[in-house]
Amino acid sequence: MKLVVVGGGGLRAPLFVDQALRRAARTGLTEICLMDVDAAQLELIGALATELARRAGGAVEISTTTDAETAFAGASYVVTTVRPGGIDGRIADERIALSHGVLGQETTGAAGFAMALRSIPTILAYAETLRRVSPDAWLFNFTNPAGLVTQALRDAGYTRSVGICDSANGAQSAIAKWLRLPERAVRAEVFGLNHLSFTRRAEVAGRDVLPDALADDHFLAGTVQRVFAPHVVRRHGMWLNEYLYYYYYADEAVAAGAAGPTRGEEIRALNQKLLPRLRQAELLADPAQALDIYFAYERERSASYMQHTHDDAEPVAAKADTHDGEGYAGVALDLIEALQGGTPIRTGLNVPNAGAIAGLRDSDVVEVSCVVDHHGIRPQPIGAMPDAQAYLVNSVKHYERLTVEAVAERSRALAVEALVAHPLVLSYSRAEPLVDKFLAAHAGHVGKWS
Amino acid sequence: MRSCDVLLTGEYYCDLIFADLPGPPRLGAELVARDLAVLPGGTYNIALALTRLGLDTHWAADFGSDLFSGLVLEQAARDGLSPMLFNRLDTPLRRVTSVFSSGGDRGFLTYGDGAIVPPPAGTLARVRPTWLLQTFRFEPEWLAFMREARAGGAKLFADCRGGDFTLETPGVREFLSLLDVFSPNEDEAMALTGMQHPKKAAAQLSELVPIVAIKRGAAGALVADCGRWIKVAAPQVPVKDTTGAGDTFNGGFLYGLCSGRCTEEAAELGVLAGSLSVTDYGALAAPTLSALKKFAGEQGRGKMFLETAS
Numbered sequence: 076m077k078l079v080v081v082g083g084g085g086l087r088a089p090l091f092v093d094q095a096l097r098r099a100a101r102t103g104l105t106e107i108c109l110m111d112v113d114a115a116q117l118e119l120i121g122a123l124a125t126e127l128a129r130r131a132g133g134a135v136e137i138s139t140t141t142d143a144e145t146a147f148a149g150a151s152y153v154v155t156t157v158r159p160g161g162i163d164g165r166i167a168d169e170r171i172a173l174s175h176g177v178l179g180q181e182t183t184g185a186a187g188f189a190m191a192l193r194s195i196p197t198i199l200a201y202a203e204t205l206r207r208v209s210p211d212a213w214l215f216n217f218t219n220p221a222g223l224v225t226q227a228l229r230d231a232g233y234t235r236s237v238g239i240c241d242s243a244n245g246a247q248s249a250i251a252k253w254l255r256l257p258e259r260a261v262r263a264e265v266f267g268l269n270h271l272s273f274t275r276r277a278e279v280a281g282r283d284v285l286p287d288a289l290a291d292d293h294f295l296a297g298t299v300q301r302v303f304a305p306h307v308v309r310r311h312g313m314w315l316n317e318y319l320y321y322y323y324y325a326d327e328a329v330a331a332g333a334a335g336p337t338r339g340e341e342i343r344a345l346n347q348k349l350l351p352r353l354r355q356a357e358l359l360a361d362p363a364q365a366l367d368i369y370f371a372y373e374r375e376r377s378a379s380y381m382q383h384t385h386d387d388a389e390p391v392a393a394k395a396d397t398h399d400g401e402g403y404a405g406v407a408l409d410l411i412e413a414l415q416g417g418t419p420i421r422t423g424l425n426v427p428n429a430g431a432i433a434g435l436r437d438s439d440v441v442e443v444s445c446v447v448d449h450h451g452i453r454p455q456p457i458g459a460m461p462d463a464q465a466y467l468v469n470s471v472k473h474y475e476r477l478t479v480e481a482v483a484e485r486s487r488a489l490a491v492e493a494l495v496a497h498p499l500v501l502s503y504s505r506a507e508p509l510v511d512k513f514l515a516a517h518a519g520h521v522g523k524w525s
Numbered sequence: 526m527r528s529c530d531v532l533l534t535g536e537y538y539c540d541l542i543f544a545d546l547p548g549p550p551r552l553g554a555e556l557v558a559r560d561l562a563v564l565p566g567g568t569y570n571i572a573l574a575l576t577r578l579g580l581d582t583h584w585a586a587d588f589g590s591d592l593f594s595g596l597v598l599e600q601a602a603r604d605g606l607s608p609m610l611f612n613r614l615d616t617p618l619r620r621v622t623s624v625f626s627s628g629g630d631r632g633f634l635t636y637g638d639g640a641i642v643p644p645p646a647g648t649l650a651r652v653r654p655t656w657l658l659q660t661f662r663f664e665p666e667w668l669a670f671m672r673e674a675r676a677g678g679a680k681l682f683a684d685c686r687g688g689d690f691t692l693e694t695p696g697v698r699e700f701l702s703l704l705d706v707f708s709p710n711e712d713e714a715m716a717l718t719g720m721q722h723p724k725k726a727a728a729q730l731s732e733l734v735p736i737v738a739i740k741r742g743a744a745g746a747l748v749a750d751c752g753r754w755i756k757v758a759a760p761q762v763p764v765k766d767t768t769g770a771g772d773t774f775n776g777g778f779l780y781g782l783c784s785g786r787c788t789e790e791a792a793e794l795g796v797l798a799g800s801l802s803v804t805d806y807g808a809l810a811a812p813t814l815s816a817l818k819k820f821a822g823e824q825g826r827g828k829m830f831l832e833t834a835s
Contacts (some may be wrong), residue, residue, distance in 0.1 A: 108756075112828055113828065113829065114786075114787060114789035114790035114793060114827075114828070114829055115786070115787045115789070115790060115829055117787075117789045118750075118787035118788055118789045118790075119787075121753045121755075121789070122751070122753060124753075125751065125752045125753040128752075129752060136754060137752070137753050137754065138753070138754035138755070138756055139753060139754070139755050139756070139789055140755065140756040140757065140758070141757070141789065141793060141826070142756070142757070142758035144758060145745070145756045145757075145758045146756075
């Protein structure tokens with residue numbers, strides 16, 4: 076079985092490869108192909124991945140290519156984790172948004188919209204190549220904004236595509252860790268949208284343990300729930316996706332973003348420390364040492380994740396250190412295993428609603444608990460959302476529909492309507508200059524708009 | 526004391542190409558060709574490919590007092606090859622290949638004077654090459670020359686050639702183990718290893734050489750680099766003549782390595798250069814650096830190369 080990572084030259088790819096190698100036997104994995112347009116990054120990450128594969132016993136082959144058709148030939152599963160425009164594009168998004176007094180965040184609000192302008196056409200082009208070369212392959216989209224990109228894929232008729240984000244299963248992971256249980260022992264009920272989801276139940280052996288968890292101060296303080304005041308989480312009575320911070324603490328988030336370096340600038344600084352060290356010729360000759368340097372970097376990166384949300388916060392535990400089945404690659408590999416006919420799983424994914432959440436359209440891509448087995452992926456019935464969550468989900472979904480339509484038609488007017496629909500932008504006097512600046516800043520990626 | 530990018534070893538040939546014959550040559554018949562081309566051959570094509578890409582290249586070769594040596598030397602002067610290591614003997618040194626082509630197939634008649642020996646003592650010290658592009662010769666004196674080059678800090682690159690040898694032939698394994706890069710085409714790789722599949726051949730060769738680049742024509746290239754498999758697709762181009770494509774691939778690949786690029790990118794440049802070369806006869810289409818840039822841009826390939834090539 077061949078697994079392709081599009082964006083395989085990215086700095087998180089070794090984590091993915093590491094996870095995939097541990098599951099190689101269970102998934103029948105024989106080849107991991109890293110595909111990227113950046114040849115120099117491919118060599119670097121390819122060498123690290125090859126060292127990981129060697130340590131894992133050498134049963135899985137690592138290949139690299141800059142050509143999508145070559146990558147997709149014979150592929151069963153394709154994971155897309157690209158960042159069109161790179162880290163500089165991300166920083167431009169953050170800074171343009173902040174200059175208009177709105178949130179400058181990679182996936183949420185105006186900057187997320189700017190990223191979608193670039194991500195959607197890029198991923199649709201890959202999907203088209205995949206449909207031509209390996210029509211039966213599954214496309215797992217990790218590319219942000221994952222919900223929007225997956226909506227565009229489904230609207231364009233790519234039925235074997237699904238959006239994956241590890242934060243969808245945040246509650247399940249946290250409760251499993253809290254009770255020292257395997258993740259599969261926790262049955263969560265997730266609903267909402269990508270980076271805008273809620274977990275309303277978390278059952279262990281048929282009993283809902285979520286209320287106990289939310290009542291426990293230590294539980295809240297030891298997880299990403301710490302970005303919210305405990306009384307806020309308890310008022311909702313649900314696990315809140317950490318990205319809801321940007322809505323529920325909107326003014327604080329904008330002020331924090333304007334104060335220091337943006338997240339993109341932080342990561343660029345980390346990368347600028349790491350890359351020259353990895354690139355030194357002798358490190359390519361010594362991949363073992365390069366891997367040590369890489370994992371030290373990854374811990375630093377994870378430690379600073381969402382740190383800017385609270386000045387005094389303890390770093391969130393590094394995701395790289397979590398046990399098998401968690402984090403960046405865990406969901407994708409669980410999914411592969413289940414689709415191949417292994418143990419069926421229940422997990423939060425971004426798929427068309429198909430009636431699961433009442434009040435949203437069947438074609439709306441939502442983040443929802445799904446059951447996955449060799450028949451495919453089926454969203455589980457949720458029913459009606461409570462008003463407090465429903466109003467926010469509906470208005471952001473309205474923004475998402477308009478955004479996908481605006482990108483499909485390359486229409487500036489629709490883009491403005493989309494941003495006005497977004498609760499964190501809301502006004503024409505902000506939306507119009509934002510759209511114009513984003514289109515100008517990313518002219519090389521977005522093509523001609525009118 | 527100077528240091529150059531590439532020192533090239535290998536003999537010259539003069540190719541007489543009789544094109545479009547009405548049938549294969551046979552005893553007792555005269556066949557009239559529709560076209561004739563007289564072109565330098567042998568190691569000349571790779572010398573030209575490297576020189577055109579702007580690499581500081583010196584080819585150590587013997588020439589004689591004969592007509593064919595003279596023709597090739599004249600063309601070398603026109604093509605701007607460095608004559609610094611050309612050794613002109615006062616005896617004939619005729620190396621000629623007659624190529625006859627008919628109905629899309631080719632045959633050869635070859636004659637060569639003299640033994641093919643390593644460059645004179647002191648050559649390595651004189652040019653101190655970053656890379657030695659070594660002809661596929663594994664006699665003891667050549668292996669000694671290669672060891673001397675390695676000891677002097679040069680990296681070694683070799684292509685394969687057709688011939689009646691395998692990994693079990695004395696000298697071949699040692700020859701390969703002295704290399705940093707080996708770039709056979711897929712038929713050569715399979716013949717050398719006795720394997721039926723290019724990938725299996727590459728896997729076996731990569732136990733001896735850190736980087737093995739298998740040239741696969743229209744299928745691009747498959748490169749094994751210390752356990753990692755690099756796959757490069759070839760752009761689709763109209764094919765006129767595949768002579769010299771392998772040499773031009775080597776040129777692009779070496780240019781990439783000499784300019785400090787990674788293996789992925791060097792392989793990409795090799796494939797782009799090789800693809801360009803099949804669009805014209807012989808080495809006529811071996812690209813200059815600017816032609817390679819233009820082609821990469823048209824094909825939407827070699828992103829880093831386009832951003833960083835001076």
